[in-house]
Amino acid sequence: MQKKIGYYPGCSLEGSSREYSESVVTLANAFDVELVQVPDWNCCGATAAHNLNSILSFSLPARILAKAQEAEMDTIVVPCAACYNRLTMVQHELKKDDALRAEVNGIIEAELKCDIKILNIVQFIQMFVADFVASKQQFLFDKKVACYYGCLLVRPHDVLDFDRTEDPQSMDEVMKSLGANPIDWPFKTECCGAGMSVSRTDIVGRLSGRIVKEAADRGAEAIIVACPMCHSNLDMRRPALEKAMGEKLTIPVLYISQAIDMALGKSQKETGINRHFVPVNISLQNRVAAPQVVLEKTEEN
Amino acid sequence: MARIGVFICHCGENISATVDCEKVAKVASEFPGVTVSVDYKYMCSDPGQNMVKEAILEHNLTGVVVSACSPRMHEPTFRNACAEAGLNPFLCEMANIREHCSWVHEKSDATTDKAIDIVRTLVEKVKRNEALAPIYVPITKTAVVIGGGVAGIQASLDIADAGHKVVLVEREPSIGGHMSQLSETFPTLDCSQCILTPRMVDVARHPNITLYTYAEIESVDGSIGNFNVKIRLKSKSLDEKLCTGCGACIQKCPVKKIPSEFEQGLGKRTAIYVPFPQAVPNKPVIDRVNCTYYIKGKCKVCEIVCPTKAIRFDQEDSFVEVQAGALLLATGFDVLKTNFFPEYGYGKYEDVIDGLAFERLASASGPTKGEIRRPSDGEIPKKIVFIACAGSRDPAKGIEYCSKICCMYTAKHAMLYKHKVHEGTPYIFYMDIRATGKMYEEFVRRAIEEDEVKYIRGRVSQVYEKNGKLIVRGVDTLLMGQPVEIEADMVVLATAGIASPGSEELAQKLHVSYDKHKFFSEAHPKLKPVETNTAGIYLAGACQSTKDIPETVAAASGAAAKIAGLFSNDLLKRDPLIAVVKKCAPPLYSSCTGCFMCIPVCPYQAIDKEEIKDRSGNIIKTISHINPGLCQGCGTCVAFCKSKSIDILGYNHDQVCAEVEALLNEW
Structure with missing residues (x-):
């Protein structure tokens, strides 16, 4: 039976990180989940809005939530960590502050209930994929991987209430279940340098360079991410990273959805790994026997 | 005809800032029965009290209402003043217009109206008050001291030296507490064991002290002057009278790899053990969780080698009951452990340890005989990073408070390391240096200037292992927020001091209050620092908040002085606010029907039966009787009495109903 849930891709997944969107849709379809885009969605405001105008930074995500509410979506999945963070933070703030909610409602001309379940990609996997992955997996992901969470997925813990802020484990558990x-x-x-990518690529080179080098030095064969910003800094900016570190760094960077897609045996086109700057030279073994690993729900802090 | 005096206090501005005190006094002067009504800035001061006394004499008052703070604060003050003027103290009542009114409301007419209402209820009550006489109960001059750390030891010796009996109860197999684990002590660097162990021996030898180790409080009932304390003596699997403490059993015990609690896991112990060689009493206990005999049913090597046949495998926990006049809580503290700090690798890397473990490394009697060697490979560390405030002053970690002792012991640790490893480099990451005791600041300066400890003002974000080194990443906030990275061989975390495990449970057993961090609460933060809110139960040391040794000892002696003061009287004066069964003239004698519902519900077993006899000794009627020495005035029996035959003195039906009616009826 096909399940339908709301989907907010955000700008990155339409542009520089369209392979992330492709892989998420592939993954959802593989597990009989239909992702329905929030109708007429807009920019979440990202970092820019809350640096410039507080009320704008509330109104932009609020409008997205209002559109989802209008379309009677009770759950939406938001793969971009920055969008996920903004939407969750804004819903939290509006829920507890009646005056602010009234003001924002006036601007977006809607009546927000603030009760939409907002899922990041890992939560989506925990809810819709984890229990069934063993039955559909074709290849064993038998590689050493470095799971890189970035800053926005797990912070602030008080609001997001997802994984622990220091040494998070949820992506590690997902990857373990794939072998x-x-x-x-x-x-x-660790900070990847985020939006400095555009204005101060040299800083991103240093910061992201350290991350990639550390993963490579510890023997990882792939870095697993869940954020388009992290991905573009670690992948697209690789020449700047190599310049800053003074050495060649060949370790590929995969979205966690791509890693699962690969284990399911999906093609390069379906997973989108052909779009990466750093070539993904990972070949997976055929899975002979089902690995008896059950994905555990990540423990809270 | 009642002649009531009403005295409205401004409490500086505590009350008058939100309540119109003059208006309250004016309105109150028109209440029926009120003869005099005045307001004054500080009613509890000498002139204020004199106003009350003079009014009593001048107007021949029959009752006094002092409208001020909580009765917990100054009821005794004003009752004493009334008594001095010849008015029975129980004819004086406090109308609490501070905690119940001015502090919790904004300035407004409604606030003033509420204050007036509060005063009116008490005026109505005091009109119906009766003169009461205090009751006297004998005091059992024995103190039970709970916890045998330096606080418990000091207090026990002080009380015992004052000539009173002490029962000292310690949960562990030996007294000594955390202080016995310490290497040297700040700010003098004298050896902790050298100053503590003689006192431990004094405790064991003192004729007035009975020591129960490996024992816990099972239950406590009774009240000040006469507590009944039941103590569980956990089975040591040993006949202590026969044991000579020769240690043969410990040498031969085949289970040798149990991490020693005393050594903070850095050393090992056997299953039959004494925590440390200088333990008092120096007799072993069997740790049944790890003993082969209790796990597999065979071994008994200790029994075979024991020359006096003192081992008792079938010994069970036993109980002793102690009558005591006062209790002293001295249960100490613990340091935060577990993987509370994933970012600091605590619990993950062997060479990231807490301060207490470093004390053992630096101690001459420790697992390395006082050489600073790191736990992982026994190498001498060339760089140690000390991280202060690991958990303390960190609301994100749930601990807002300053643990207070860490600044000093971290300076001491760095010094001790430098004294022992001259070529080593100690770094300390700190937020602020809080060195406020006598000779404390000088001590820290000495660490910086003479021992060249490198202090870095800033927080550490992360500790991780790379190529056998611990990489410490932090920030130097005095250098424009420059990131700092140090390759250390060992990291010592000054983890937050927290309440001792089991504190909450013990507090509930003893009915003493505790704060949200499970530290016991003192009765008043400034004026009653060693008393709890429960009369007769005192506290000392780090069970109240983390304290260093000088402060702990001072508090212990303070509490001991309080207990000795209590014991200096033979009789204890108590407020007569107890339940009584009402009596009346024959032929009824009492409205009590003798259903005796009150007997089983009394939590203090204070009620028994009384026979009313005629002149020739025939029983006319059997009614309930309440023992005034045992009754605590809780009122449970009043609620259960179907015939309304029991009253609490000072809070009888008439008085309470008058209060309620005064609130409900519009004047």
Whole structure:
């Protein structure tokens, strides 16, 4: 039976990170989930809005939530970590502050209930994929991987209430269930340089360079991410990283949805890995016997 | 005809800022029965009290209402003043217009109206008050001290030296507490064991002290002057009278790899063990969780080698009951452990340890005989990073408070390391240096200037292992927020001091209040620092909040002085606010029907039966009787009495109903 849930891709997944969107849709379809885009969605405001205009930074995500509410979506999946963070934070703030909600309602001309369940990609996997992955998996992801969470997926804990802020584990658990060996490493939530990518590529080179080098030094064969910003800094900016580190860095960077797609045996086109700047030279073994690993729900802090 | 005096206090501005005190006094002067009504800035001061006394004499008052703060604060003050003027103290009542009114409301007419209402209820009550006489109960001059750390030891010795009996109860197999684990002590660097162990021996030898180790409080009932304390003596699997403490059993015990609690897991112990060689009493206990005999049913090596046949495998927990006049809580503290700090790798990397573990490394009697060697490979660390405030002053970690002792012991640790490893480099990451005791600041300066400890003002974000080194990443906030990275061989976390495990449970057993961090609460933060809110139960040391040794000892002696003061009287004066069964003239004698519902519901077993006899000794009627020495005035029996035959003195039906009616009826 096909399940339908709401889907907010955000700008990155339409543009520089369209392979992320492709892989998420492939993944959802593989598990009989239909992703329905929030109608007439707009920009979430990202970092720019809340640096410039507080009320705008509330109104932009609020309008997205209002559109989802209008379309009677009770759950929406938001793969971009920045969009996920903004939408969750805004819903939280509006829910507790009646005056602010009234003001924002006036601007977006809607009556927000603030009760939409907003899922990040890992939560989506935990809810719709984890229990069935063993039955559909064709290849064993038997690689050493470095799960890189970035800053926005797990912070602030008080609001997001997802995984623990220091040394998070949820992506590690997902990768373990695919047969991978996630390494214990210190840079899981280290800053990648984020939007400095455009204005100060050299800083991103230093910051992201450290992350990639640390993963490679510890023997990881792939870095697993869940954020388009992290991905573009670690992947697209690789020449700048190599310049800053003074060495060649060949470790590929995969979205967690792509990693699962690969294990399911999906083609390069379906997973979108052909779009990466750093070539993904990972070949997976045929899965002979089903690995008896059950994905555990990540423990809270 | 009632002649009531009403005295409205401004409490500086505490009350008058939101309540119009003059208006309250004016309105109150028109209440029926009120003869005099005045307001004054500080009613509890000497001139204020004199106003009350003079009014009593001048107007021949029959009752006094002081409208001020909570009765918990100044009821005794004003009752004493009334008594001095010849008015029975129980004819004086407090109308609480501060905590119940001015502090919790904004300035408005409604606030003033509420204050007037509060005063009116008490005026109506005091009109119906009766003169009461205090009751006297004998005091059992024995103190039970709970916890045998330095606080419990000091207090026990002080109380015992004052000539009173002490029962000292310690949960662990030996007294000594955390202080016995410490290497040297700040700010003098004298050896902790050298100053503590003689006192431990004094405790064991003192004729007035009975020591129960490996024992816990099972239950406590009774009240000040006469507590009944039931103590569980956990089975040591040993006949202590026969044991000579020779140690043969410990040498031969085949289970040798149990992480020692005393050594903070850095050393090992056997299944039959004494925590440390200087333990008091120096007799072993069997740790049944790890003992082969209790796991597999065979071994008994200790029994075979024991020359005096003192091992008792079938010994069970036993109980002793102690009558005591006062209890002292001295249960100490613990340091935060577990993987509370994934970012600091605590619990993940062997060479990231807490301060208490470092004390053992630096201690001459520790697992390395006082050499600073890191736990993972026994190498001497060339760089140690000390991280202050690991958990303390960190609301994100749930601990807002300053643990207070860490600044000093971290400076001491860095110094001790430098004294032992001259070529080593100690770094300390800190937020602020809080060195406010006598000779404390000088001590820290010495660490910086003489021992060249590198202090870095800033927080550490992360500790991780790379190529055998611990990489410490932090920030130097005095250098324009420059990131700092140090390759260390060992990291010592000054983890937050927290309440001792089991504190909450013990507090509930003893009915003493505790704060949200499970530290016991003192009765008043400034004026009653060693008393709890429960009369007769005192506290000392780090069970109240983390304290260093000088402060702990001072508090212990303070509490001991309080207990000795209590014991200096033979009789304890108590407020007569107890339940009584009402009596009346024959032929009824009492409205009590003798259903005795009150007997089983009394939590203090204070009620028994009384026979009313005629002159020739024939029983006319059997009614309930309440023992005034045992009754705590809780009122449970009043609620259960179907014939309304029981009253609490000072809070009888008439008085309470008058209060309620005064609130309900419009004047």
